[in-house]
Amino acid sequence: MSPTRDRVIAVSGLVKYYPITRGIVFQKKIGDVRAVDHVDFTVAQGETLAIVGESGCGKSTTGRLLLGLEPVTAGSIEILGQDITTMSQKELRAKRRDIQMILQDPYTSLNPRMTVASIIGEPFEIHPEALAGRTKQEAVRDLMDRVGLNPEFVNRYPHQFSGGQRQRIGVARALALKPRIIVADEPVSALDVSVQAQVMNLLLDLRDDLGLSYVFISHDLAVVRQIADRIAVMYLGKIVETGPQDPVYSSPAHPYTAALISAAPIPDPELQASRERIELEGDVPSPADPPSGCRFRTRCWKAQQRCADEEPLLRDVGGGHLVACHFPLTPEEAASHVVPEVPSGHATDS
Amino acid sequence: MADHLLDVADLKVEFDTRDGVARAVNGVSFTLDEGETIAILGESGSGKSVTAQAIMGILDSPPARITGGSVRLRGREILGLPEKEYQQVRGSQIAMIFQDALSALNPVISVGDQIAEMFRVHRGMSRKAARSATIDVMKRVRIPGAEERYGSYPHQFSGGMRQRIMIAMMIALKPQVLIADEPTTALDVTVQAQIMDLLQELQAETRMGLILITHDLGVVADVAERISVMYAGRTMEQGPVAEIYHHTANPYTEGLLASIPKIDERETRLPAIKGLPPSLFAVPKGCAFHPRCPRVSDQCRSGAAPPLTEVAPDHASRCWFAEEVYGNVADA
Amino acid sequence: MSDIQLDVETSVRPDGPASRTLLGDAWYDLRRSWIFWISAALLVFVLVMVVFPGLLAPQESTSSLTGGCQLANSLAPPSSQFKLGADQQGCDVYALSIYGARPSVIVGVLAAVLTTIIGAGIGLIAGFFGGKVDSTISRIIDIFLGVPYILGAIVLLSAVDLPGIWGVVLALTLLSWPTAARLVRGKVIEAKGQDYTLAARSLGASNGRIMVRHILPNAIGPSIVVAVISLGLFIGAEATLSYLGLGIRPPDFSWGTMIADAQNAFFQAPWTLLVPAGFLTLTVLAFILLGEAVSEALDPKLRK
Ligand SMILES: Nc1ncnc2c1ncn2[C@@H]1O[C@H](COP(=O)(O)OP(=O)(O)OP(=O)(O)O)[C@@H](O)[C@H]1O
Ligand SMILES: Nc1ncnc2c1ncn2[C@@H]1O[C@H](COP(=O)(O)OP(=O)(O)OP(=O)(O)O)[C@@H](O)[C@H]1O
Ligand SMILES: [Mg+2]
Ligand SMILES: [Mg+2]
Numbered sequence: 001m002s003p004t005r006d007r008v009i010a011v012s013g014l015v016k017y018y019p020i021t022r023g024i025v026f027q028k029k030i031g032d033v034r035a036v037d038h039v040d041f042t043v044a045q046g047e048t049l050a051i052v053g054e055s056g057c058g059k060s061t062t063g064r065l066l067l068g069l070e071p072v073t074a075g076s077i078e079i080l081g082q083d084i085t086t087m088s089q090k091e092l093r094a095k096r097r098d099i100q101m102i103l104q105d106p107y108t109s110l111n112p113r114m115t116v117a118s119i120i121g122e123p124f125e126i127h128p129e130a131l132a133g134r135t136k137q138e139a140v141r142d143l144m145d146r147v148g149l150n151p152e153f154v155n156r157y158p159h160q161f162s163g164g165q166r167q168r169i170g171v172a173r174a175l176a177l178k179p180r181i182i183v184a185d186e187p188v189s190a191l192d193v194s195v196q197a198q199v200m201n202l203l204l205d206l207r208d209d210l211g212l213s214y215v216f217i218s219h220d221l222a223v224v225r226q227i228a229d230r231i232a233v234m235y236l237g238k239i240v241e242t243g244p245q246d247p248v249y250s251s252p253a254h255p256y257t258a259a260l261i262s263a264a265p266i267p268d269p270e271l272q273a274s275r276e277r278i279e280l281e282g283d284v285p286s287p288a289d290p291p292s293g294c295r296f297r298t299r300c301w302k303a304q305q306r307c308a309d310e311e312p313l314l315r316d317v318g319g320g321h322l323v324a325c326h327f328p329l330t331p332e333e334a335a336s337h338v339v340p341e342v343p344s345g346h347a348t349d350s
Numbered sequence: 351m352a353d354h355l356l357d358v359a360d361l362k363v364e365f366d367t368r369d370g371v372a373r374a375v376n377g378v379s380f381t382l383d384e385g386e387t388i389a390i391l392g393e394s395g396s397g398k399s400v401t402a403q404a405i406m407g408i409l410d411s412p413p414a415r416i417t418g419g420s421v422r423l424r425g426r427e428i429l430g431l432p433e434k435e436y437q438q439v440r441g442s443q444i445a446m447i448f449q450d451a452l453s454a455l456n457p458v459i460s461v462g463d464q465i466a467e468m469f470r471v472h473r474g475m476s477r478k479a480a481r482s483a484t485i486d487v488m489k490r491v492r493i494p495g496a497e498e499r500y501g502s503y504p505h506q507f508s509g510g511m512r513q514r515i516m517i518a519m520m521i522a523l524k525p526q527v528l529i530a531d532e533p534t535t536a537l538d539v540t541v542q543a544q545i546m547d548l549l550q551e552l553q554a555e556t557r558m559g560l561i562l563i564t565h566d567l568g569v570v571a572d573v574a575e576r577i578s579v580m581y582a583g584r585t586m587e588q589g590p591v592a593e594i595y596h597h598t599a600n601p602y603t604e605g606l607l608a609s610i611p612k613i614d615e616r617e618t619r620l621p622a623i624k625g626l627p628p629s630l631f632a633v634p635k636g637c638a639f640h641p642r643c644p645r646v647s648d649q650c651r652s653g654a655a656p657p658l659t660e661v662a663p664d665h666a667s668r669c670w671f672a673e674e675v676y677g678n679v680a681d682a
Numbered sequence: 683m684s685d686i687q688l689d690v691e692t693s694v695r696p697d698g699p700a701s702r703t704l705l706g707d708a709w710y711d712l713r714r715s716w717i718f719w720i721s722a723a724l725l726v727f728v729l730v731m732v733v734f735p736g737l738l739a740p741q742e743s744t745s746s747l748t749g750g751c752q753l754a755n756s757l758a759p760p761s762s763q764f765k766l767g768a769d770q771q772g773c774d775v776y777a778l779s780i781y782g783a784r785p786s787v788i789v790g791v792l793a794a795v796l797t798t799i800i801g802a803g804i805g806l807i808a809g810f811f812g813g814k815v816d817s818t819i820s821r822i823i824d825i826f827l828g829v830p831y832i833l834g835a836i837v838l839l840s841a842v843d844l845p846g847i848w849g850v851v852l853a854l855t856l857l858s859w860p861t862a863a864r865l866v867r868g869k870v871i872e873a874k875g876q877d878y879t880l881a882a883r884s885l886g887a888s889n890g891r892i893m894v895r896h897i898l899p900n901a902i903g904p905s906i907v908v909a910v911i912s913l914g915l916f917i918g919a920e921a922t923l924s925y926l927g928l929g930i931r932p933p934d935f936s937w938g939t940m941i942a943d944a945q946n947a948f949f950q951a952p953w954t955l956l957v958p959a960g961f962l963t964l965t966v967l968a969f970i971l972l973g974e975a976v977s978e979a980l981d982p983k984l985r986k
Contacts, residue, residue, distance in 0.1 A: 054538035055509075067884045096886035109877035113899045122895075123885045162626050163394075173881065192393040193565065194642075197609040197622035204619060219539065222568070222613040226620060249613070263543040264613045265568030269591045271614070272572040279547065280540045283508040368710075 007078075008181050008213045009043040009066065014075035016061050020288060033288045035061040037237035038075070040314075043181070048207065048214040050228035050245075052221060052260070054284055057234040059217045060104075063183045066215060067101055068092045079181065097127060100179040104186035106166035110158040116169055117154040120144065123176035130177045143172040147202060164195035171202065175210075183215045188223060200226060221264045225249060230320075233257045236287055236295040239314065243321030250338060253317050253328035256296045262337040276336045294326065302327045353425035354381040355559045356405075356444075356527050361419035361429075363397075363404050366412055372630040374400045376583035378419070379658065380576075382527065385557040387550075389570035389591075392580030393606075393627055398563045401580075402529045404429075405561075406446050407436040423527070442472050445520035449532040451512035455504040461515045462488070462500030468522045483522070491518040491548060510541035514548065521552055528553075529561040534569065546573055567610055571595065576664075579603050582628050582638040585658060589665030599667035599676035602639045637669065645671055711979040718975035724968035731783035739777035744935075757951040767953035769943065775957045778940055782958060785936040787965065789847050790917035793854040798909040800855065801862025802902055808863065809870025809901075810893055819863070826860040832922060839928040847936075850920050850929045858912065862905050869901035876900075904977075911973035914966035921962055937962045 017032040036058040043049045051059050064070050066077060068084045076083045079099055084092060103109035110119055120140045124131050131139055141151040147168040158166055167187060174182055187203065188196040204227060206212060218224050224231065225245065232242040233254065241254040252258040259278040266272045280299045285291055291298050297307040306326050314322040363375040375397040382388050392398050403409045405421050407428070421429045428439055448454040456464060465487060466480040475483065481500070488496035491514040504512055513533060520528060530549065534542040550573060553560050564570055570577060570591070577594045579587045579602065587600040598604050605623040625642040628634055634641050640650040649670050650656070658666045661676040669675060712718045730737060744751070755772035758764050766776040808819035835853040844852060873879060874897060882896050917937075923929035924938030932939070937958040944955035 054540065064880075069880065069883055093886035093888075096884065101881065101884040103877045103881060105877055109881050111878040111882075111896050111900070114895075122882065122887070126886050126888075126891070164626065170881070173885070177885070192627065193567070193606060194393060194609055194623040195626065197611070197620035198624075200611070201619050201622055220611075221539075222611040225613050225616050226611045245616075259540055261613065263539040265566065265571060266612060266614060267567040267571050267595065267607060267610055269571045269595055272568075277543060279543060283510055283541060284538070 006045045007042050008045050008080055010078040012040045012076055014039040014065060014077065015073040016065055017073045031288050034237045034290060035287060039239055041232050041242065043213050043215060046211050046213055047229045048216055048227055050216045050218060050224040050231045051234060052218055052224055052231060053234035054219060056284060056287060058237040059234060060185050063185045063215065063217050066183050067099055097130065097177045098179055099181040099183065100174040100177060102170050102174050102182060102184040102187045105190050106163045106170060109170050110166055112158055115155050115157055119169060120172045120176060123173060127177055143176055147172045163191050164199055167191060167199050181213045185217045189220065203227065221260055236284065236290050238295060240296065241323045247319060247321045251331040251334045252338065253323040254325045255300050255302055255329060258329055258334055258337045278337050355384050355424060356382040357422040358405065359420050361401060361404060361421065362417045363400050364415045364417050370631050373633060374583055374630055375404065378585050380578045380585065380588060382559040382561060384559055387553065387560040387562055387574045388576045388578060389562045389564060389574035390578050390580060391564055391567060391570065393565055395627060396580040397583040398580060399531055402446060402531050402563055405529065406440060406444060441468060442523045443525055444527040445525040446529040446531060447516050447520050447533050449535050451516040452504060454516060455512065457504055460501045460503055465519045465522055468519060472523050487518045487522050509537050510544060513537065513545055524556055525558060527559045531563045567606065582633050584638060584668060587667045593662065593665045597676055599661040599665065599672040600669045601643050601645050601675060604675065708979040712975060715975045717971050721968045721971035721975060724964055725972065728783065728787060728965050728968060731780050732787045735780045739780045741781065744773055744777050744781050757947055760953060766957045767951060769954045770947055775953055778935065779958050779961045782935055782937045782940055783961065785847050785930055785934065786917050786920055786938065789850050789920040790913045792851045793916040794909045794913040796855040797858040797862050798905055801859040802866045802905055805863035805866030806870055806893055806898060809867040810874060810897060823860040823864055829857060831857055835923055836926065836928060839923065846930055846934065850923055854916050854919055862908065865905045865908060866901055869904060870897055873897045873900040907973055907977035910976060911970050914969035917962065918966055
């Protein structure tokens with residue numbers, strides 16, 4: 001594991017509950033949506049941590065908490081050694097220069113009434129010191145150039161760009177303050193396949209050139225495979241498995257991870273036909289009323305009484321690969337569900 | 351030649367818009383046989399949904415105009431049928447599942463009644479008979495507790511369950527052709543797999559022809575028998591699944607296949623297709639793909655679009671270099 | 683890096699809309715709308731009446747002090763001297779109508795502007811801060827919306843003695859801001875949930891900045907449209923209040939007072955009523971048509 005000084009993010013015991021209320025005049029709390037429920041992880045300098053999981057498991061909420069956009073219910077979030085959960089609004093605002101965000105939907109994440117120049121220029125209006133002697137125009141042009149947008153388009157409006165170009169505008173805005181960490185919330189999910197690869201490549205280049213650390217949020221395991229160093233799989237607000245990407249993809253130990261990997265389609269008819277797909281029953285339960293014990297047990301084919309009684313904790317199955325399961329899959333069990341044979345030659349470590 | 355179940359030939363649809371005429375579908379051809387699944391694959395805006403809507407006869411006109419081609423159902427031309435006759439075709443012979451089940455279902459009518467409506471209108475069943483037929487079909491799409499959930503409303507179901515309801519409604523009348531327009535795009539992967547399995551199973555039972563519209567090359571790999579790849583309103587390539595994946599004869603398909611991230615391999619950079627899909631108001635002259643194509647030549651830039659040419663039995667590609675591309679990749 | 687650079691050239695959208703803005707789009711639609719052109723023509727005429735009434739009629743014809751009105755001409759029918767007839771005082775109804783436009787239109791414009799500013803401000807605060815602030819404001823809005831409009835104005839104007847157009851403007855604004863506030867509040871809540879607001883917050887933008895740069899521009903549109911439409915209604919309301927003797931009082935006059943004065947003479951001299959009423963109707967219509975055309979142009983969903 002990385003030594004402490006290299007850690008740019010250290011999250012521990014992170015909890016976020018959203019109250020569910022009834023009534024209009026006298027609001028009464030009747031429960032909680034447990035969006036994030038005791039989550040721990042770290043991210044090292046230059047590293048990419050991917051948070052994966054199905055809709056509603058708390059990925060975006062985790063991302064928003066990392067930026068201090070919402071108060072936490074409990075837990076701490078250290079960004080470059082400082083706990084942001086106890087910061088004042090003013091301190092937090094200054095902290096935004098270190099950590100920035102790219103949002104999923106290129107159609108709603110840009111203000112339709114602002115030109116590209118004012119969208120990418122806004123960070124500099126808020127933090128004029130980030131200009132470092134340049135004029136705003138120069139800085140905006142540099143950024144547009146950097147993300148592969150024609151700087152001549154500065155005066156255009158977002159609706160005059162395609163999805164991929166809009167996402168580049170969002171990337172430029174996030175880069176403006178020269179952050180060291182970028183939280184990317186499904187940055188390519190809304191893009192066309194052919195354009196998705198362009199934006200992925202841009203993110204990869206930026207990481208290498210600028211030494212950025214990413215928290216890459218996605219539901220698409222194939223996309224994550226291309227960029228992540230480490231993976232955290234979330235289910236109903238909890239991390240159920242985490243570790244370096246190779247062991248997680250090649251021998252998932254949590255049944256849910258195995259199911260996710262086996263359900264991810266492979267664009268190859270023979271390979272796909274040869275896989276043993278795990279078919280999970282039913283849907284994800286409501287985060288307002290999660291099952292007792294292991295939250296995945298209601299859909300798990302290995303569930304036993306113990307899973308209902310006792311909540312499994314994350315434990316190491318070797319090499320920083322942690323899993324929260326009473327009955328983790330053995331590598332042999334996992335092998336039939338994942339990709340038939342992982343071409344190990346292709347895996348590149350960065 | 352025996353009639354195909356569905357035969358779409360050179361279909362053309364235009365939209366009149368303020369910025370001019372958008373040629374949304376500009377030469378789409380494919381055939382579908384009984385019990386067969388064909389996947390129509392293409393990126394956003396390539397004209398997949400418009401094609402489906404044209405076949406269903408549900409395009410609003412204006413602004414839409416069908417300007418050419420034919421759609422034959424068991425040899426009978428249905429394009430341009432009077433609305434009354436088309437209504438007979440819809441639902442009972444061709445049915446369609448939409449991407450967003452929530453907005454396709456009526457929020458204020460119970461799901462049971464919505465399905466029963468199909469039986470009552472098309473089959474003239476009594477209230478009671480329709481109810482029991484509905485419960486049967488709900489069971490077939492594996493809605494747990496079908497009897498109890500008959501009276502539930504769409505918003506009381508999860509996304510996956512709503513899509514099942516939608517499917518139940520569409521297979522209720524045992525259509526011969528089922529069009530599924532991105533039936534799983536809005537769903538989680540684990541639920542996606544459930545729905546795809548369900549569709550396959552139902553198809554095996556009923557021998558209906560299935561048209562699966564998607565932008566995701568991965569989803570169709572083991573579901574479809576044949577694939578039709580669309581780009582800018584045109585069919586670019588068409589053929590059996592294995593052929594398309596392993597011996598593509600079209601540079602666009604080639605680029606698309608290369609650019610999808612694969613869960614089983616990690617690449618340092620994804621081979622992206624450069625540029626963007628064209629606007630429909632300015633579809634490039636010649637071959638629509640030429641500005642982005644690595645193999646572009648003068649022939650591609652000018653003159654007419656290349657025709658769909660056969661490179662192998664039942665495998666056609668719209669490219670001047672189809673033979674060459676086909677040969678090059680044949681060693682895979 | 684190389685292929686990113688490459689994309690620069692090809693990523694230019696090749697299609698038509700070279701440099702379109704939202705307002706540009708709206709203008710494009712407006713220019714093609716005959717409703718817009720009719721209302722625009724009418725409004726130009728209204729503007730001239732308000733700013734340069736002298737161009738249309740001599741001011742002397744509206745007052746007995748200057749000798750413009752002579753009782754001898756009382757209720758004279760339309761003739762070459764009085765194009766649209768004379769009223770009881772023997773004043774030229776046409777000239778009176780021209781000069782009566784100013785107070786009517788000023789009341790309408792002022793009330794509409796104030797209603798929009800106050801309503802937008804309060805709606806913005808309620809929608810943006812939410813929680814207790816919002817529920818308190820929303821209850822106040824509900825209470826105001828329960829007050830019958832004209833009745834409320836009558837009570838108000840009888841209670842506070844503020845004659846002339848100021849009292850009318852005050853009363854109309856006080857009774858109308860809640861509608862605008864409610865409209866803006868809804869739009870603010872919508873815009874607040876949008877990702878661009880989240881993006882601005884994640885850049886460290888202050889609440890003030892988010893409200894002014896990001897939320898208000900995206901939330902104000904519909905209430906401006908409503909303001910344009912209600913402008914016409916305010917002019918009508920001023921007429922009603924003046925008719926009831928609560929608005930503008932002699933020697934000042936407006937379309938409202940003219941209509942009020944005409945009631946006794948209507949059967950003898952219908953023009954005394956029909957002429958100012960006609961001016962009023964056309965002006966209100968012009969604003970309503972403008973509101974209609976603008977709202978259609980601003981709403982992309984209504985575009986063809
Ligand atoms: N502001 C909020 N108020 C109440 N509940 C919320 C709020 N934001 C999120 N939630 C709930 O918290 C849970 C986690 O939501 P979150 O957006 O983090 O999921 P996600 O993993 O990002 O899902 P998706 O893949 O759909 O984006 C969901 O059940 C959601 O309904
Ligand atoms: N009513 C309409 N008026 C004008 N143009 C339309 C209309 N409906 C569709 N189009 C255009 O036709 C083209 C094809 O649309 P279509 O919905 O078939 O795309 P698609 O392939 O289904 O894409 P997606 O994957 O995004 O669903 C698009 O460029 C679209 O803008
Ligand atoms: Mg999310
Ligand atoms: Mg579509």
